[in-house]
Amino acid sequence: MTLTAICRLLSVVLAVWTVGAVASLARAADDANRIRPWDQDPRYWQYRGQPVLLLGGSKDDNLFQIPDLKEHLDEMAKCGANYIRNTMSDRPDKGFEVYPYRKLADGRYDLNQWNDEYWQRFENLLRWTAERNIVVQIEVWDRFDHARDNWLPLPYNPKNNINYTYAESGFEEQYPDHPGRNRQPFFFTTPKQRNNTVLLPYQQRFVDKMLSYSLLYDHVLYCMDNETSGQEAWGAYWAEYIRRRAAEAGKRVCVTEMWDAWDLKSEEHRRTLDHPERYDFADVSQNNQKMGQEHWDNFQWVRQHIADKPRPLNTVKTYGADGGRYGNNQDGLERWWRHVIGGAASARFHRPDSGLGLSEAAAASIRAARKLESLIKMWEVEPANHLLSERAENEAYLAARPGAAYALYFANGGSVGLDLRQTPGRFDIRWIEIATGEWSKRSAIDGGAIVAIDAPEPGNWVAAIVRATP
Numbered sequence: 001m002t003l004t005a006i007c008r009l010l011s012v013v014l015a016v017w018t019v020g021a022v023a024s025l026a027r028a029a030d031d032a033n034r035i036r037p038w039d040q041d042p043r044y045w046q047y048r049g050q051p052v053l054l055l056g057g058s059k060d061d062n063l064f065q066i067p068d069l070k071e072h073l074d075e076m077a078k079c080g081a082n083y084i085r086n087t088m089s090d091r092p093d094k095g096f097e098v099y100p101y102r103k104l105a106d107g108r109y110d111l112n113q114w115n116d117e118y119w120q121r122f123e124n125l126l127r128w129t130a131e132r133n134i135v136v137q138i139e140v141w142d143r144f145d146h147a148r149d150n151w152l153p154l155p156y157n158p159k160n161n162i163n164y165t166y167a168e169s170g171f172e173e174q175y176p177d178h179p180g181r182n183r184q185p186f187f188f189t190t191p192k193q194r195n196n197t198v199l200l201p202y203q204q205r206f207v208d209k210m211l212s213y214s215l216l217y218d219h220v221l222y223c224m225d226n227e228t229s230g231q232e233a234w235g236a237y238w239a240e241y242i243r244r245r246a247a248e249a250g251k252r253v254c255v256t257e258m259w260d261a262w263d264l265k266s267e268e269h270r271r272t273l274d275h276p277e278r279y280d281f282a283d284v285s286q287n288n289q290k291m292g293q294e295h296w297d298n299f300q301w302v303r304q305h306i307a308d309k310p311r312p313l314n315t316v317k318t319y320g321a322d323g324g325r326y327g328n329n330q331d332g333l334e335r336w337w338r339h340v341i342g343g344a345a346s347a348r349f350h351r352p353d354s355g356l357g358l359s360e361a362a363a364a365s366i367r368a369a370r371k372l373e374s375l376i377k378m379w380e381v382e383p384a385n386h387l388l389s390e391r392a393e394n395e396a397y398l399a400a401r402p403g404a405a406y407a408l409y410f411a412n413g414g415s416v417g418l419d420l421r422q423t424p425g426r427f428d429i430r431w432i433e434i435a436t437g438e439w440s441k442r443s444a445i446d447g448g449a450i451v452a453i454d455a456p457e458p459g460n461w462v463a464a465i466v467r468a469t470p
Contacts, residue, residue, distance in 0.1 A: 034218035035135050036254055037280065043303075043310045044345050044379045047135065047219065053378055054135055054314070055340075055369055056083035057349030057362035061142075061226075062090065064125035065097045072358070077132045079363040079437075080370035083346050085316045086125060087139040087226055088210060090118065091150040100206065101155045104162070109155035111163045111202045114209065122210070126217050135219050137283075137316050137346075139258070140207065140238060142226040143179035146186050151175050156186065156202075168198050180229050180260055187230045190237035207241065215249050222255045223283055223316070229260040232271050239278055254280035256314070262289040264298045273302065276309045281345070285317035288335045288350075289326065292394040296338050300383060303343055312345030317355065324353040332356045333365060333434065333460055334394075334411050340369055341397045341409045341462075342383050367437030368462060375430060375464040376405045389417035389450060406465040413458035417450045418465070424448035426468035434460035444468060 038046040045052050056076065060066050063086045076084070090099045098121075102113035129136050144150060151157055151174065158166045159173070166172065170185045177183055189196035189203060214220045222242055224235040235257035246253040256279045259268040264287050272282045287298055302313060318339070320332025327335075332355055339347045349356040349365075356362040376399075384400035385391070395414045400406045403423040408416075420427070424447045431440040433456075445451050445465075455461045 031252060034252065035221060036252070037312055038379070041310075041379050043312060043343060045135070045312055047133070051377070051379055052082065052135075053340075053369075053373060054083035054346035055348070055366050056081040056085075056134075056346070057356060057358040057366065058084050058351060059357045060094075060351050061085060062087045062097065064121045065090070067096050069121075069125060070128055073128050073132055073134060075358055075363075076134060079358075079366045081358070081363075081366050082133055083135050083137070083316075083348055084129065085137050085139065085348060087142045088122075089139075089142040089145050089226075091142075091145045092153065099155050100209070101161075109161045111155060111161050111205075119209065119213065123213050126213055126220070130217050130219055133219070135221065135346075136214075136217075137221040137223055137314065138210075138214065139223045139226045140210070140242075141187070141224065141228075143182075143184070143187065143228060143230070144226070146184045147175045147177065147179040151184075156199075163202070164198050170194070170196060170199075182229050182231075187228075187234050190233055192233040192237065193231060204241070207238070208245065211242065211245050211249075215246055215251050215253075220253070221281070221314075222253055224255070224257045227258050227260040227286060229268070235271070236278060256281050256283050258283040258285060258316075260286065262286050264302050269302075273306055276306075276311060279311075281312040281314055282306070283314045283316055284344075285315050285350075287339075288315065288317060288319045291327065291331060291335075295335055296342060296385075296394075296397060299339060299342050299344070303383075313343070314346040315339050315344050316346065316348050317350040318347060319350050319354050321350075321353055321356050321359075324355070326354055329356065329361055330412075330460075333361065336365060337409050337411075337434070337460065337462070338397055340378065341399045341407055343378070343399070361435070364437035365434055365460075368432045368434045371432050371437070371439060372407060372462055372464050375466055376407050378407070381405055381407055387419040389419065390452075391416045404467055406463075408453060408463045408465060410455040410461045410463075413455040413461065415452055415454040418453050419450050420445075420447035421449055427465050428468045429453070430464045430466075431456055432462050432464070434462060 032049045035047045038044045038051045090097050098118050100118040101109040102115050155161050175184050188194045189200040224238045239255045257272050261268040272279045318336045319326035322328045336347050349362040351357050381399040381401045384398045388398050396416045397409045427445050429443045433440045441456050
């Protein structure tokens with residue numbers, strides 16, 4: 001081989017290597033920037049290479065459909081919220097929702113044609129949240145869309161589309177039962193279930209369309225369902241489908257499933273908790289049906305259950321608001337704070353009237369948590385109620401890095417003993433009033449003993465107790 005030929009060959013090899021190296025660097029940069037479990041502590045998230053605590057509250061579930069979305073996102077960013085729930089739901093609850101499919105002149109839908117307005121709204125949500133560093137947790141399917149009155153106008157209902165009949169699809173005209181009974185054939189289409197080859201391609205097409213937008217962004221998490229009681233095979237199929245589609249696009253994504261069971265120790269939740277190879281994180285929002293010490297204890301059980309393979313535990317729906325069905329305002333605040341102090345990777349107030357949404361009470365809690373975070377990073381402390389004494393049930397909750405930092409939450413004022421016997425020295429106490437989200441009293445204590453810590457007044461309070469700087 002001549003010298004010229006060798007040089008040409010080397011130039012080709014170098015060009016190929018350069019292209020591959022650039023592509024590898026691009027993939028590495030994309031992976032570092034995306035929302036994913038934190039390298040140093042996978043119980044928390046990292047985004048754009050930095051650990052992040054996800055906190056939020058919003059006034060609707062299918063948030064991309066609301067007409068004042070941009071203003072609502074600005075309200076979130078103003079109080080420190082960086083996390084939303086977005087169901088891909090389209091049921092006409094409030095009159096402004098639209099379906100994803102094109103409506104024809106005869107009033108029926110064509111499942112092979114898209115409604116551009118629906119997808120433009122979705123794209124707006126993704127773009128505007130990215131601009132504000134707000135992480136989006138998508139729920140792909142919502143069982144409530146496919147039951148009772150919501151089923152009657154739905155495009156998937158055979159009478160409303162030109163694509164299949166009741167006989168071809170296996171659907172019935174009505175599904176009057178609560179969706180928790182899981183009688184809707186829509187959720188049995190996958191190959192390991194009933195292998196419904198008529199309906200499944202339309203479901204796949206919908207997910208592909210969704211991913212054509214969402215995979216362009218690195219701030220999106222994927223949950224297969226809203227509080228499902230479906231078969232394990234259903235969620236597993238869609239988790240693998242989304243993961244595979246992302247890989248084909250050169251992306252990696254984090255997926256989970258949300259089960260309906262209120263008891264986190266149930267077999268339903270084991271489908272997620274015991275399968276880290278399938279689900280990158282767990283959403284344990286249904287724990288928010290519980291109250292008081294039981295609520296705390298159940299969440300701590302989950303943290304211990306997955307301790308050998310830790311993953312983020314998200315709570316995208318915190319129930320509890322005056323006038324709602326799942327407790328009052330105080331219940332909602334307590335649940336949210338117990339999860340924050342207890343080690344949750346995310347905490348979001350559910351929409352009204354089942355939750356506090358982004359009400360002033362919710363916004364104040366988010367501001368308070370950000371103030372606490374300015375002194376104590378939650379990934380630097382561990383739940384530590386064993387360091388508290390003279391504590392009544394549900395009175396106070398503690399996370400600590402003994403000798404350095406203690407985050408102490410009081411549900412309604414009170415007084416507890418904090419065990420500092422092994423940590424002599426001076427500590428500063430900064431109180432934050434959760435009702436206002438503002439700083440309050442400041443004082444100091446000496447370690448080396450069990451020290452009484454008294455909340456300033458009745459109500460929700462959180463204290464940052466940190467070693468004093470010489």
